[in-house]
Amino acid sequence: MKPFDVYPLQSVTPVKAEGCYVWDKDGTRYLDLYGGHAVISIGHAHPEYTNAIAQQAATMGFYSNSVHNPVQEEFAKRLGEVSGYPDYQLFLVNSGAEAIENALKLASFHTGKKHIISIKKGFHGRTSLAVAVTDNPKISAPVNRVHPTSFVEMEDISALETVLKTKDVAAVVIEGIQGIAGIYEPSVEFLQSTEKLCKKYDALLVLDEIQSGYGRTGKFFAHQYAGIRPDLITVAKGMGNGFPIGGVLIHPSIKPSFGLLGTTFGGTHLGCAAGLSVINVLESEHLMDNASSTGSFLIKELKKLAIKEVRGRGLMIGIEFGFSIKELRKILLEEFHVFTGTSSNPNTLRILPPLSLSIEQATYFVDSLKSSIQKLKENETVSVHK
């Protein structure tokens, strides 16, 4: 048997990692500006994190959710404090899609309704409900298309209200910043109006912070720039720094009945020890502040290059060119040893590094990008537009 290739594979195979770098088997070092898809928040193989996992595995890695779990209790308390949601409950799962699946299920349970509003170009995962609210027919099978979802354009508040008025809407789901689409941030006004309309029409507001959360934008959650307070918030990716954990933060007014939610592996001792150490390092190394300052520096420097558009906040950045990034990304990886991410916009590079990225590493990337663009021009493989 061979592994199923989930994505087109890159030409470099990392076998070792530390901080913001990965190495291939020949010992060549690569700067990781992809962070394994926004997953590596505190840096690869952080010693405090690896010790916490090793110690917990040696003490007790797993027991079922049918007993008190002190590690889970401490993790939830710390996440409540650091995120600014100390009065919410935390339901722990294993992935982002599972978090979305459960958040939408909770919204439907709480409101007794079932229509969902989602935002065009958004991405929420590949399980049944998650794919039903994702605006990408390529990843949905006929069985996924039975769920009633309306997709509205980001910023189109009147379209949103029309659906809320005419359908029995359980939830509006929106990413803190759209990631896979190519880094598109909803405006403060749009988020605030959406929150108001959800209240007016008795629908729940679900903020998908799976990619944009966990300090990546300089605040714990991207929606906190708009000062809103969603009913349900989904988290995953950076939460475990590579350990597969996800969760739903649940507003105190939502009270799931016993049995509605359940999981074998969500919230294990091992997962919670990993999650706890991520929070500890985020705080002790001031990584949210670093994401904000290094991100601002990077965005400012990138805007000096004659690039079509630079979007984003903190260390969640989309760099859009007037041409496909395919060749550029290959040059960056193979000649300048920098990993970068793609997006569903073929002209947009996605930058999602560990939150510990330094100014020197950011500068190396900007210089490498400049040189790569120059190489492209010399090769005349594409015509480079401003």
Ligand SMILES: Cc1ncc(COP(=O)(O)O)c(C=O)c1O
């Ligand atoms: C915004 C957002 N939501 C949900 C998901 C799904 O997460 P997972 O792949 O862990 O199921 C992703 C994954 O990329 C995402 O970016």
